[in-house]
Amino acid sequence: MSDWQLPLWQSLLPIGRSDETRGYRRFSFTAADSACREWFSQEAKKRGLRVETDRNSNLWAWWDPSDQPAPAGAEQRLGAIVTGSHLDSVPDGGPFDGPLGLVSAFVAIDLLAGAGRVPARPVGVVAFSEEEGARFGVACLGSRLLTGAVTRDAARALTDADGVSLAEAMTASGLDPATIGPDSERLSGIDAFIELHIEQGSALDGMGAAVGVAESIWPHGRWRIEFTGRGDHAGTTKLGDRHDPMLPYAATVLAARTVATELGALATFGKVVAVPGAANAVSSAVHAWLDARASDEETLKELVSQVTAVAKLSGTSHGVSVTSQCDSLSPIVEFDRDLRDRVVTALARRGIAAPVLPTGAGHDAGVLASGLPTAMLFVRNPSGTSHSPAEHAEPEDCEAGIVALAAVLEELACR
Ligand code: GLV
Numbered sequence: 468m469s470d471w472q473l474p475l476w477q478s479l480l481p482i483g484r485s486d487e488t489r490g491y492r493r494f495s496f497t498a499a500d501s502a503c504r505e506w507f508s509q510e511a512k513k514r515g516l517r518v519e520t521d522r523n524s525n526l527w528a529w530w531d532p533s534d535q536p537a538p539a540g541a542e543q544r545l546g547a548i549v550t551g552s553h554l555d556s557v558p559d560g561g562p563f564d565g566p567l568g569l570v571s572a573f574v575a576i577d578l579l580a581g582a583g584r585v586p587a588r589p590v591g592v593v594a595f596s597e598e599e600g601a602r603f604g605v606a607c608l609g610s611r612l613l614t615g616a617v618t619r620d621a622a623r624a625l626t627d628a629d630g631v632s633l634a635e636a637m638t639a640s641g642l643d644p645a646t647i648g649p650d651s652e653r654l655s656g657i658d659a660f661i662e663l664h665i666e667q668g669s670a671l672d673g674m675g676a677a678v679g680v681a682e683s684i685w686p687h688g689r690w691r692i693e694f695t696g697r698g699d700h701a702g703t704t705k706l707g708d709r710h711d712p713m714l715p716y717a718a719t720v721l722a723a724r725t726v727a728t729e730l731g732a733l734a735t736f737g738k739v740v741a742v743p744g745a746a747n748a749v750s751s752a753v754h755a756w757l758d759a760r761a762s763d764e765e766t767l768k769e770l771v772s773q774v775t776a777v778a779k780l781s782g783t784s785h786g787v788s789v790t791s792q793c794d795s796l797s798p799i800v801e802f803d804r805d806l807r808d809r810v811v812t813a814l815a816r817r818g819i820a821a822p823v824l825p826t827g828a829g830h831d832a833g834v835l836a837s838g839l840p841t842a843m844l845f846v847r848n849p850s851g852t853s854h855s856p857a858e859h860a861e862p863e864d865c866e867a868g869i870v871a872l873a874a875v876l877e878e879l880a881c882r
């Protein structure tokens with residue numbers, strides 16, 4: 468890493484990293500999450516930025532114009548330009564998914580301030596809460612709460628794998644769950660949001676570009692499929708007498724692959740829980756999560772409908788009941804055309820050729836796009852690997868991302 472970024476990475480990289488896998492386990496409202504939040508607050512304070520936590524536990528740091536002092540009380544900032552990403556991770560995630568956007572934001576501000584640039588309007592850095600949905604199941608929970616894409620009641624009812632509710636988890640980490648919910652006042656004070664993220668594919672590498680600009684996000688979602696059979700003894704229950712939920716589950720996994728291939732879509736079962744989970748027992752239930760993504764909403768619907776039809780049909784033939792419920796659904800996102808053009812032009816003016824590309828990965832920028840102009844910068848990922856400890860970006864490409872983000876913030880917010 469370059470000297471610009473090194474101190475930020477040095478203090479962040481050890482937080483929540485597993486000694487066994489070297490992957491990150493930064494789940495929301497845990498000790499690792501609190502340490503990441505503390506890192507954010509310290510980095511913001513070092514730069515003289517004002518830090519606040521919103522009602523939905525998203526963390527904000529503000530670089531305010533000297534002639535527009537920080538609002539006191541309920542008064543809102545107006546015309547803000549905000550950048551940021553998230554600090555939570557998937558189980559055994561890589562170092563860059565999320566944090567790269569925050570390290571880059573702080574260092575971009577350093578570059579601008581070092582060059583004598585000052586904000587003409589408020590510049591915000593935000594770390595959204597529970598972006599991966601790794602603990603409570605709903606992707607981009609913090610930004611969904613902020614925009615109202617998930618209701619307060621639905622969020623309050625969420626529980627983690629141990630039955631701990633969102634409200635309990637927030638309270639345990641010193642946050643107040645009583646006031647979660649849509650925050651239109653805060654959103655109306657933001658003119659644009661720019662998220663910088665590691666590319667979660669290798670398209671930029673193929674194009675020989677260090678930095679790219681997002682065009683769109685595929686529609687995608689998560690469905691929880693529950694197969695309920697009958698627990699039994701593995702050594703004494705005849706095969707023909709079993710109601711084994713593992714069999715329709717297995718048929719569903721294979722069908723998901725076949726249907727996704729046929730439709731040119733993506734389907735993944737990355738999380739499965741066998742209940743009660745005994746090696747010498749037929750399971751009484753299998754809980755599985757289907758992650759489905761496609762280039763358009765019709766295809767996504769078709770994919771999920773065909774996969775769940777196989778689950779039900781196969782369940783019937785094994786005497787297993789099957790239910791399916793959507794945990795989160797993200798419609799197609801076409802990023803704001805004017806903002807995107809402005810970003811591409813600002814980069815070109817500085818000699819940065821940034822191709823425009825679509826992605827299948829979800830982001831808070833995609834959620835915010837429903838209410839305000841948003842754009843994304845991607846940083847080259849040579850192998851394309853992400854959601855894995857092997858995720859990697861070269862230091863010079865991270866630097867190129869910082870320079871690009873600084874250029875965009877300068878264009879949109881500085882004088
Ligand atoms: C987030 O990274 C997602 O695409 O699930």
Ligand code: MN
Pocket residue numbers: 557564599854
């Ligand atoms: Mn991710």
Ligand code: MN
Pocket residue numbers: 553564565598664829830
């Ligand atoms: Mn991410």
